[in-house]
Amino acid sequence: MYQNIQFYIGKGGVGKSTVSALEALRAAKSGISALLVSLDPAHNQQDIFECELGDKPVKVTDNLLVAEPNIDNWIKKYLKEAEEKLHANYSYQQAFGNKNYFKLFRYSPSVEEYAMLMALEHYLTTYTENLLIVDMPPTALSLRFFALPGISLKWLEQLLELRRAINKKKEIISQLKFGKKELETDKVLTQLAKLMDTYHGFQTIFSSKTTEINLVTNPEKLSLNEAERTIKKITDIGLNISYLVLNKLEVYKEFSFENKLLIQKKLKTFYYSNSPLLGLGKLNEYLAKIDV
Amino acid sequence: MLKKLKNIINFISTANKEKAIEAFKWDEEELRNTFALLVCGSFLGHPSPSLHITAELMPEMEEDLRIMFERMDLSRNPLSELFSEFDIG
Numbered sequence: 001m002y003q004n005i006q007f008y009i010g011k012g013g014v015g016k017s018t019v020s021a022l023e024a025l026r027a028a029k030s031g032i033s034a035l036l037v038s039l040d041p042a043h044n045q046q047d048i049f050e051c052e053l054g055d056k057p058v059k060v061t062d063n064l065l066v067a068e069p070n071i072d073n074w075i076k077k078y079l080k081e082a083e084e085k086l087h088a089n090y091s092y093q094q095a096f097g098n099k100n101y102f103k104l105f106r107y108s109p110s111v112e113e114y115a116m117l118m119a120l121e122h123y124l125t126t127y128t129e130n131l132l133i134v135d136m137p138p139t140a141l142s143l144r145f146f147a148l149p150g151i152s153l154k155w156l157e158q159l160l161e162l163r164r165a166i167n168k169k170k171e172i173i174s175q176l177k178f179g180k181k182e183l184e185t186d187k188v189l190t191q192l193a194k195l196m197d198t199y200h201g202f203q204t205i206f207s208s209k210t211t212e213i214n215l216v217t218n219p220e221k222l223s224l225n226e227a228e229r230t231i232k233k234i235t236d237i238g239l240n241i242s243y244l245v246l247n248k249l250e251v252y253k254e255f256s257f258e259n260k261l262l263i264q265k266k267l268k269t270f271y272y273s274n275s276p277l278l279g280l281g282k283l284n285e286y287l288a289k290i291d292v
Numbered sequence: 293m294l295k296k297l298k299n300i301i302n303f304i305s306t307a308n309k310e311k312a313i314e315a316f317k318w319d320e321e322e323l324r325n326t327f328a329l330l331v332c333g334s335f336l337g338h339p340s341p342s343l344h345i346t347a348e349l350m351p352e353m354e355e356d357l358r359i360m361f362e363r364m365d366l367s368r369n370p371l372s373e374l375f376s377e378f379d380i381g
Contacts, residue, residue: 078344109343151342152345155345192349
């Protein structure tokens with residue numbers, strides 16, 4: 001089980017991938033075994049570490065594994081599994097009729113966030129490093145990702161209540177017909193309970209004290225304003241931003257911000273680098289400079 | 293005489309029981325129809341839960357979907373169904 005999970009979210013281009021790579025490398029250098037997973041479809045980690053990355057984590061240096069899953073493949077995998085299950089359970093004609101419906105799922109809202117949750121669950125349950133760092137996609141998709149368990153639970157609670165009412169009616173029918181309340185296990189009810197467990201699990205992880213949701217931003221007005229709005233939205237979902245990460249700060253330039261919500265947050269800073277931070281050598285060099 | 297009376301009572305009781313079962317069955321199917329409509333509402337342009345919930349539940353819902361489609365057919369002729377339910381005509 002991971003002792004600590006850190007998510008890095010923020011506006012596109014603020015440096016989420018670089019910051020998460022630096023934090024992962026910093027932890028690895030201090031002896032903490034870390035897994036860095038990028039859920040960002042931009043796939044920047046393979047450029048940063050200058051090696052080919054995929055679903056399976058690759059060891060880039062001592063104590064550090066990096067994975068860059070292809071979310072499209074996770075969507076395909078999940079739809080294939082659901083369709084196969086449907087074919088196994090349904091009579092031929094009914095299953096045939098639903099086949100086209102499944103094809104459309106791929107392009108439906110929420111499928112991408114759900115595939116991201118499945119990928120996250122995979123890394124949480126398959127690997128046992130001490131620290132999991134997640135490089136997230138730009139703000140809008142990240143917010144939908146964090147909101148998904150809560151929204152799903154609201155639907156599931158209502159569906160569960162309705163399903164219980166259905167089973168109650170079935171019990172009465174069975175009592176009247178056969179004089180006893182014997183019922184076959186309702187697979188839908190079982191599935192609903194299983195889904196609720198899964199989403200409660202995600203909510204627990206997201207709001208745990210050992211999980212950090214860190215917001216990366218740049219010291220310029222547009223990024224800071226968006227950061228403030230993101231803090232509000234994350235709070236609306238019922239979660240908290242742990243750290244505000246100010247990236248690309250200029251060393252000799254004084255900087256202060258007025259945004260009220262941002263001032264209240266704990267701060268991490270990363271200075272602007274004159275050369276692109278690509279390759280382990282450059283990353284290590286940068287860390288050596290700022291960690292003095 | 294007593295036996296005949298008993299038979300009549302039994303007959304009435306069975307008939308009433310059957311009617312009660314039918315009524316409960318209708319009620320149960322109505323709830324299942326609502327459930328299927330909620331889960332698969334996008335079939336009909338209803339607001340529905342995120343599709344991942346639909347995809348996770350659908351494989352176990354063959355019977356619910358059958359009821360939903362049956363009810364959709366009935367919606368073309370609701371009066372005849374109501375009349376037969378209440379044994380009118």
